[in-house]
Amino acid sequence: MARSRTGQSSSVPPNRREIEQTRTEAEDAQEFESLFGDSLRAWDAGIDPPPPHLLELEKLVVQHREETGRKLWRELSRLWLIGLLVIGVLFGLLQWNVLAFAVVQVAAIAAAAVFLFLTRKNKEAERRWTN
């Protein structure tokens, strides 16, 4: 189903640049329609995959939810276990040597800062498409 939204505010009159931009967008849309519209619609009409049976889909929903729930509990348990382990080690360290405890804390914070910086940089690189 075709959808058209211009998103233009009606309270402020459009300036010449906006009018030209809208006209160009409309021309582009018209051009695409004339070049590809019929071909795409004809192709669409020929694509008629048999949809899955309703019971199959219900089963999929139930099974996937159960699987997701199990996975979540597994990961939560792992997180708690690791957390308890880390807290236990740090507590032991604190009891043994306060200075060593402080050094470990500072090192952990520095490592976390470096990690955050590096992962943010990687995410930006992943988002950029190469042409």
Place this chain on the structure above:
Amino acid sequence: MILNETEASTAIRLAVRGDEKALASLLQANYTVLYRYMLKVTMNKSLAEDLVQETMLKAIERIGTFRAKAKFSTWLISIGTRLYMDEMRRKGRERKWRTDEQALQAIRFEAAMSQEEWPRALDALADLPPDTRVPILLKYYYGYSYEEIAQWLDIPLGTVKSRLHNGLNRLRKELNEDGEKPNGTEQQRTAE
């Protein structure tokens, strides 16, 4: 199974609350729309089928977050788009965006079974890199806004517009080189 507006609205309300039957009916009702979209976007039948499956699984996981501000099919298309783009990034295919020729041949063959010929125009569309083909289809065939496309592709608005502009230029050039003529007829766009 086709749901009218009232049935769809009721099904959505129930599905968000956890009703499995309602969610299953929504997925079934929108399966064809989703499949057609993924096939056009991927130009690869087996990839399209995998992504349709993944999209439905993602929808099952996230149905609780669906706010019904847009149509359910739009929500599925947004999920499918993100999954496809993630797939492209993960496999590093932005550097090798050439459509799998065998996969395209399979699509041409199937299309030929129902149409008289496979239009050259669709080959030109298949030749576009995914990061251009996707916004072009979303904007000019499905009628989504620049803002929606930018959000789904996680790119700035200006980038959406420049990709649309460059993509159209490229399509125009490719079709003109092949001597393809536009049909010149104005018709109502019916994407869903």
